[in-house]
Amino acid sequence: MRKVDDTLPARRVFLGVLRIGPGRGPAAMTVPAKFDYSTGSPLPLGVHFQGTDANFALFSRHGSRVRLLLFADPSHTRPHQVIDLDPHHHRTGDIWHVAVHGAxxxxxxxxxxxxxxxxxxxxxxxPQAVLLDPYATALVTPEHWEFSGAAVGGPEGVVAKALVTADHFDWGHDRPLKHHWSELVIYEAHVRGLSIHPSSAVRHPGTYLGVIDKIPYFKRLGITALELMPLQAFNPYEVTRYNPVTGERLRNYWGYNTIAFQAPHAGYGTGAYPGCQVEEFKRMVKALHEADIEVLLDVVFNHTAEGDETGPILNFRGLDNSIYYLLEEDRRHYRNYSGCGNTVNCNHPVVRSYILDCLRYWVVEMHVDGFRFDLASILGRDRNGHLVPNPPLLELIAEDPILRDVKLIAEAWDAGGAYLVGRFPGERWCEWNGVYRDDVRRYWRGDPGMAGAFASRLCGSADIYEHSGKAPVNSINFVTCHDGFTLNDLVSYACKHNSANGEDNRDGSDHNFSANYGCEGPTGDHGINAVRRRQMKNLMASLLLSRGVPMILGGDEFCRTQRGNNNAYCQDNEISWFDWRLLDENRSFFEFVRKMIAFRARHPVLSREQFYRPEDILWFSPAGGQPDWQADAALGCCIRAVGGEEQPLCLLFNPTAEGLCFRLPDTLRGGVWIKAVDTAVESPCDICELEGGSPLPDQRRLFLPDRSLVVLVEGAATAAAARA
Structure with missing residues (x-):
């Protein structure tokens, strides 16, 4: 064992000042010259108040000595007091613990x-490394933390620390919303990017409180769940590269390198006082719930910010490296199924318990409604990195009594080659359906032979999920997400343009199934722009007409662009930020998306939690016969809810570059076909607000221009005739 540096004794500092208090204004509190302490308790882990004492409990199996560092002020580098934990009195099994009186x-x-x-x-x-508590509920981090100041006593401000927090918050009558999966329309967004742009017109740009100011917009759009990209504490300054074009220092913008899994990122707080981010996060959740919007968190338990063997020591590596990480056979190197340098040893019993504790904390104390698990296939790997049939962690999460009602969404793949879409273990787990994304993109791009696949995606992907006993709502359908092109860029760029990331355009996927329709990037050509706008409508309408749970990438509804960058993880600038001026420029497309969401809500047959039966849906070719699934590209279908009172629908799809005439089927109830959606016409005639349109002049045939989609609703013949 190496000798511990004893140059940091418990210093006697006379009076320090801590700024504390809820968001109504910090108060000053004196700090004793020295805190008294006693043995404490091994449970619960982390910091918890027991009367006037704060109990600190930390796991370290192979550690031989633990010191607790207390700081008189969060901005101080040197500790106010150091408490050495005697293994004979302050250790129970693998847990080190101490009660600090008056903390x-x-x-x-x-x-x-x-x-x-x-x-x-x-x-x-x-022994020199300053380690963060894995159970920390708030951090205070240096303004420009470079992961370089591991030891106490370095340059002022380089050491990150945890903060003791209190659980009190006036939640009022707030409870989990428990929306049915069939009611969800998910909106994926980034806390900072949503409101940091000057055009956002919020009071606290780039923060949890900024999200609150956008709630009226969310209500107007019609979403029912907000999925927030990672907001557990991370270091934005860990990226050391520069933009080769502008010279701008790049940052970890997305946040997929977590430091503390129970701590809301301080950078999304207002900075009103140390730790204010905890209260402000709760205020955001409470306000969203009052607006009937669920809160889903993107969580990253597959790897940590400590990277590979050359990375920093932040917490897990310095607490018990061999427990927390999957190691190669030489034990020196890390198995890397995440593509980020390390892989968390998720199915070690200690790590399983830790992950479960983190999830429980976000549900019980922070009131979130569910989670999206990044690279979730890793959670099914054993200690040797092998995928196991019934992963203990996944079953534990699904069956945990506290988590029983929360929504669980898996990104069902990882960087180690595991692709489990349709095969992710457990009926409770829903999945990002990457097959849906690719098939719908390819169909509307005009790739040959995609009609059958497109029809399957529209019907809930029974070919993927039914064999495993799952339902359409186990499929999280999406055309775009944070990882890849925005919807605008998907129809504007044939290739990725990631040069601003400083990786010579090597990063990001090369398989985007995108098209530019005649010009790479922005153009003044009205013809090209018309095709692009029509294709965006086709893709968005397809998403909202499909069984399964639709997820919209935030900003797509007003044509947000990342200038062709399909991997903007390091772009904390206008490439990634929501430019709300685009909402005015593209108001008609926003209205189309808003009305399509409302259309889906008015026609529950589209979102049922069961697969279509043969009698519920009838597919046909433009000529009216049975489709040739290999040769035909254009398709039509009639949808009805057998035994229900819902209006029958007729959907027509033409992804080809030529106009086609469809022979329309007979109405199902003796009524008439009324056009509700037509992506080939200009706003506001592209979609009817309440299907109050007139009956088609020709009830037998309908011409669809190239690359267009039409939705017909059956109306009563007498009422329709009165409007004609």
């Missing part, structure tokens, strides 16, 4: 842990 909310703390530094055995203890 209070707002107190900053960290740990140092000594133990064997034997990389060949998987141990990487460093």
């Amino acid at each position: 209070h909310r707002g107190l900053a703390y960290a740990f140092q842990v000594d133990g064997p530094h034997e990389p060949h055995l998987g141990h990487r203890f460093d």
